[in-house]
Amino acid sequence: MDELLFKLSxxxxxxxxxxxxxxxxxxxxxxxxxxxxxxxxxxxxxxxxKHIDIIGTIMIFVIGxxxxxxxxxxxxxxxxxxxxxxxxxxxxxxxxxxxxTISAFLLRGVVAFGSPAxxxxxxxxxxEPLIMMLAFSVYINLxxxxxxxxxxxxxxxxxxxxxxxxxxxANALARIEPYGMIIIIVLVFFTNxxxxxxxxxxNLAIQLLAGPQSMLVLGVTHLMMR
Numbered sequence: 001m002d003e004l005l006f007k008l009s010x011x012x013x014x015x016x017x018x019x020x021x022x023x024x025x026x027x028x029x030x031x032x033x034x035x036x037x038x039x040x041x042x043x044x045x046x047x048x049x050k051h052i053d054i055i056g057t058i059m060i061f062v063i064g065x066x067x068x069x070x071x072x073x074x075x076x077x078x079x080x081x082x083x084x085x086x087x088x089x090x091x092x093x094x095x096x097x098x099x100x101t102i103s104a105f106l107l108r109g110v111v112a113f114g115s116p117a118x119x120x121x122x123x124x125x126x127x128e129p130l131i132m133m134l135a136f137s138v139y140i141n142l143x144x145x146x147x148x149x150x151x152x153x154x155x156x157x158x159x160x161x162x163x164x165x166x167x168x169x170a171n172a173l174a175r176i177e178p179y180g181m182i183i184i185i186v187l188v189f190f191t192n193x194x195x196x197x198x199x200x201x202x203n204l205a206i207q208l209l210a211g212p213q214s215m216l217v218l219g220v221t222h223l224m225m226r
Contacts, residue, residue: 010129010136012060013133014103014133014134015136016052018140018144019051019056019067022068022093023051023092024043026070026073026091027043027044027073030077030088033078033079033088034084035073037073037074038073051068052068053069082167083163085163086164089160093145093149094145096142096144096148097141099137100205101209103137103138107131107138107217110127110130110131110134113127132220135219135220136217136221136224139220142205142209145205146202154177154180158176
């Protein structure tokens with residue numbers, strides 16, 4: 001029970017912030033390009049209760065990645081649906097990369113500031129959970145960004161591809177969307193796409209952003225996922 005509460009205290013805030021900001025960014029960009037659906041439904045808020053998906057939240061603690069209820073976007077409301085779809089879809093991963101970058105720089109600063117603190121001191125007791133939360137924030141945001149760029153709709157990468165491809169190929173890819181989640185589950189659980197594609201990209205991104213603290217990020221993630 002104590003271990004579960006410890007994981008909850010470290011993972012919940014950065015995990016929920018990563019997921020909620022990802023979804024809100026879709027709605028904000030859609031509103032900017034002409035679709036007010038998310039705003040009218042009260043989804044342009046950081047209040048997690050407006051976005052929470054129970055299963056998706058539980059999955060943060062089970063497999064290290066989760067999801068929220070998708071922010072509704074009516075693509076036909078966009079001023080230029082095919083072009084604007086690219087920006088609406090890309091907003092989520094871009095937001096996660098931005099959050100990962102901010103977390104990585106804060107992590108470097110906090111580690112440098114807290115390193116002289118004696119173990120067991122009041123400063124260390126404050127710094128250690130903060131460092132772990134920032135480390136997990138780097139991991140979860142980069143994982144969400146990379147995972148969502150898999151070019152299969154309804155993931156963001158699939159919708160970006162629909163916007164970029166010529167109309168005939170875009171229509172063919174868009175027709176996959178009703179079966180997209182089945183395809184993604186097969187790719188993740190029945191192929192080596194995570195080991196050979198997602199994991200190497202994730203490790204590289206962590207090294208680029210976290211630098212000397214990349215091993216700390218990976219160590220905290222391993223501890224949380226045990």
